[in-house]
Amino acid sequence: MGRLDTGRILATLAVIMFACLAYVPTIVREGDIVFALTDVYLYETMINGLLLGGVLALLSLGLNLIFGVIDVVWICYAEVVMLGMYAIFYCHTVFGLPLIPSMMIGIALTAVLGYAIHYLVIRHLVNAQPINQLLATGGLLFFFQSAATLAFGIEFRNLGVSLGSFALTQDIYVSWARLAAFATAAICVLGLYLFLTRSYTGTAIRAISQDREIMTLMGVQQGRMYLMTSAIGGGLAGLAACLLVLQYDVHPFVGLSFGPIAFMICVLGGLGNMVGGFIAAFIFSELIALGGYHFDIEWGYVFAFVFFIVMMFIRPEGLLGKRS
Amino acid sequence: MLALSGVDAGYGSFQALFDCTLEVRTGEAVAVIGPNGAGKTTLMRVISGLIPARSGTMTMQDLDLVATPPHDIIRLGIAHVPENRRLFPRMTVEDNLRMGAYIPMARARFGERLEFVYDLFPRMRERRNQLAGTLSGGEQQMCAIGRALMSGPKLLLLDEPSAGLAPVVVERIFELIRVIRERDLTVLIVEQNVQQVLQVVDRAYVLEAGSIRMSGSARELSDNEEVRRLYMGL
Numbered sequence: 384m385g386r387l388d389t390g391r392i393l394a395t396l397a398v399i400m401f402a403c404l405a406y407v408p409t410i411v412r413e414g415d416i417v418f419a420l421t422d423v424y425l426y427e428t429m430i431n432g433l434l435l436g437g438v439l440a441l442l443s444l445g446l447n448l449i450f451g452v453i454d455v456v457w458i459c460y461a462e463v464v465m466l467g468m469y470a471i472f473y474c475h476t477v478f479g480l481p482l483i484p485s486m487m488i489g490i491a492l493t494a495v496l497g498y499a500i501h502y503l504v505i506r507h508l509v510n511a512q513p514i515n516q517l518l519a520t521g522g523l524l525f526f527f528q529s530a531a532t533l534a535f536g537i538e539f540r541n542l543g544v545s546l547g548s549f550a551l552t553q554d555i556y557v558s559w560a561r562l563a564a565f566a567t568a569a570i571c572v573l574g575l576y577l578f579l580t581r582s583y584t585g586t587a588i589r590a591i592s593q594d595r596e597i598m599t600l601m602g603v604q605q606g607r608m609y610l611m612t613s614a615i616g617g618g619l620a621g622l623a624a625c626l627l628v629l630q631y632d633v634h635p636f637v638g639l640s641f642g643p644i645a646f647m648i649c650v651l652g653g654l655g656n657m658v659g660g661f662i663a664a665f666i667f668s669e670l671i672a673l674g675g676y677h678f679d680i681e682w683g684y685v686f687a688f689v690f691f692i693v694m695m696f697i698r699p700e701g702l703l704g705k706r707s
Numbered sequence: 708m709l710a711l712s713g714v715d716a717g718y719g720s721f722q723a724l725f726d727c728t729l730e731v732r733t734g735e736a737v738a739v740i741g742p743n744g745a746g747k748t749t750l751m752r753v754i755s756g757l758i759p760a761r762s763g764t765m766t767m768q769d770l771d772l773v774a775t776p777p778h779d780i781i782r783l784g785i786a787h788v789p790e791n792r793r794l795f796p797r798m799t800v801e802d803n804l805r806m807g808a809y810i811p812m813a814r815a816r817f818g819e820r821l822e823f824v825y826d827l828f829p830r831m832r833e834r835r836n837q838l839a840g841t842l843s844g845g846e847q848q849m850c851a852i853g854r855a856l857m858s859g860p861k862l863l864l865l866d867e868p869s870a871g872l873a874p875v876v877v878e879r880i881f882e883l884i885r886v887i888r889e890r891d892l893t894v895l896i897v898e899q900n901v902q903q904v905l906q907v908v909d910r911a912y913v914l915e916a917g918s919i920r921m922s923g924s925a926r927e928l929s930d931n932e933e934v935r936r937l938y939m940g941l
Contacts, residue, residue, distance in 0.1 A: 583809055588797070590806050593795040600755055600789065602810040602858070603780040 432672030439563030440664035443648040445619030451655030452612045458520040461633040461642030462527035467493040467624030468633040490621035497617015531635035564626035635659040652703025714763035723749040736894040741914035747897040755787040786860035791850040796840025809855030824853040845876035867895040901938040
């Protein structure tokens with residue numbers, strides 16, 4: 384039954400996507416009327432949407448993993464990404480390290496930060512009321528923002544690295560940074576999937592979210608599993624930072640611009656459901672890209688949020704979430 | 708093999724076990740019987756470390772269980788099949804069995820033990836890729852017992868294996884306990900199905916209101932007037 388249900392949802396989504404594609408069947412551009420399906424710029428937009436989806440998928444992956452396993456929502460997740468972006472910026476621009484080692488340091492630091500967040504804060508709240516968990520991680524959000532403001536100032540910084548773009552066809556240009564981000568995200572999602580399904584540790588991480596207490600009987604130390612998950616989640620935030628820092632400026636409040644989207648993706652996909660989150664990321668990115676193409680980029684976000692709200696009425700448990 | 712002496716335990720301010728002394732010798736099958744709420748499940752949970760013992764001593768093959776962290780109990784050769792089976796419902800049968808072999812010394816022999824479990828429960832081989840939550844009650848119990856066997860235990864703790872199963876299935880579960888005993892496993896079993904369990908075990912303890920009231924061979928207890936009246940409805 385579950386499988387059929389999933390199939391029906393995916394079919395519905397396909398219809399919605401197609402409707403989005405064709406929701407303005409003809410476009411008036413500079414006096415000419417262009418039929419949408421033959422419009423190369425539309426295809427360029429959709430490709431960019433797809434590439435953006437990869438980054439959003441990666442961004443929500445760590446958050447989803449942590450929620451799925453530990454059952455605590457890290458409100459401060461995007462701020463971990465922000466700190467990762469600063470780490471890369473400082474290593475590369477200030478200390479003059481090459482880009483790749485800078486990124487590795489960024490990932491390592493956010494992994495340590497994820498570990499520390501769990502060890503210092505979440506560990507003491509695992510069995511607390513959800514509201515207290517939210518308040519604690521919400522407090523961390525402001526702590527990280529303020530700490531970053533004090534340490535780095537409020538100036539917008541960027542790496543000053545431009546990877547340029549290449550021509551896919553005569554008319555369609557694709558940015559290397561976005562393509563690299565998409566490819567990395569795809570590899571990571573696949574890698575995480577294999578880790579979670581093929582290894583003992585990965586299987587244990589999935590199992591612990593289904594029955595915490597009984598894992599002890601299997602010889603699994605719950606606390607250690609949580610610390611490892613938090614470190615992996617932090618590392619994924621660092622990886623997202625690597626991809627974002629190539630395309631966006633860093634400032635202490637940059638987390639606010641993609642944190643809410645990351646949360647909505649997780650919720651839309653079904654909190655803790657990684658496949659659902661993955662699909663949701665692409666729906667969001669296409670809505671943003673297509674809305675931005677037909678109207679303004681702000682309208683893209685409006686469409687995405689409206690879609691989110693409507694879906695919350697139709698399927699409050701998320702696309703692939705379990706009904707409870 | 709397993710020895711408990713003067714064990715007290717409970718939840719918060721509620722004490723569930725008082726001064727429990729019990730022994731399971733190598734190769735034996737021992738049952739703990741008693742009414743609902745007598746503390747039978749608590750006893751099992753204390754042995755496997757899910758609830759700390761407040762006082763008393765517990766040893767497994769002369770190793771101190773009280774000082775062993777809960778997640779290391781399984782390394783001493785104690786596998787616990789919990790009440791209500793507690794499978795991972797959204798994982799396949801084989802992934803559930805894989806979790807049973809999580810400890811490093813069991814991982815090395817995963818393939819071999821998987822064959823052993825599949826030979827014991829051919830049904831599990833057929834359903835290896837099915838989600839555990841979709842199995843029938845009897846199949847879930849087999850999967851739970853199989854999961855416990857994957858760690859290669861010396862002592863198997865079974866908590867109410869027949870609970871919630873149809874009479875025909877209950878028969879089969881007790882039959883399986885006989886088969887498991889033939890494989891040189893020591894078994895400690897908690898059961899409400901007193902009449903049937905006394906046919907597969909060597910000895911039994913009667914637990915009432917957290918204290919051990921009686922003990923004896925399965926034969927003695929099935930002939931005991933009080934046990935027959937209170938627990939067998941005869």
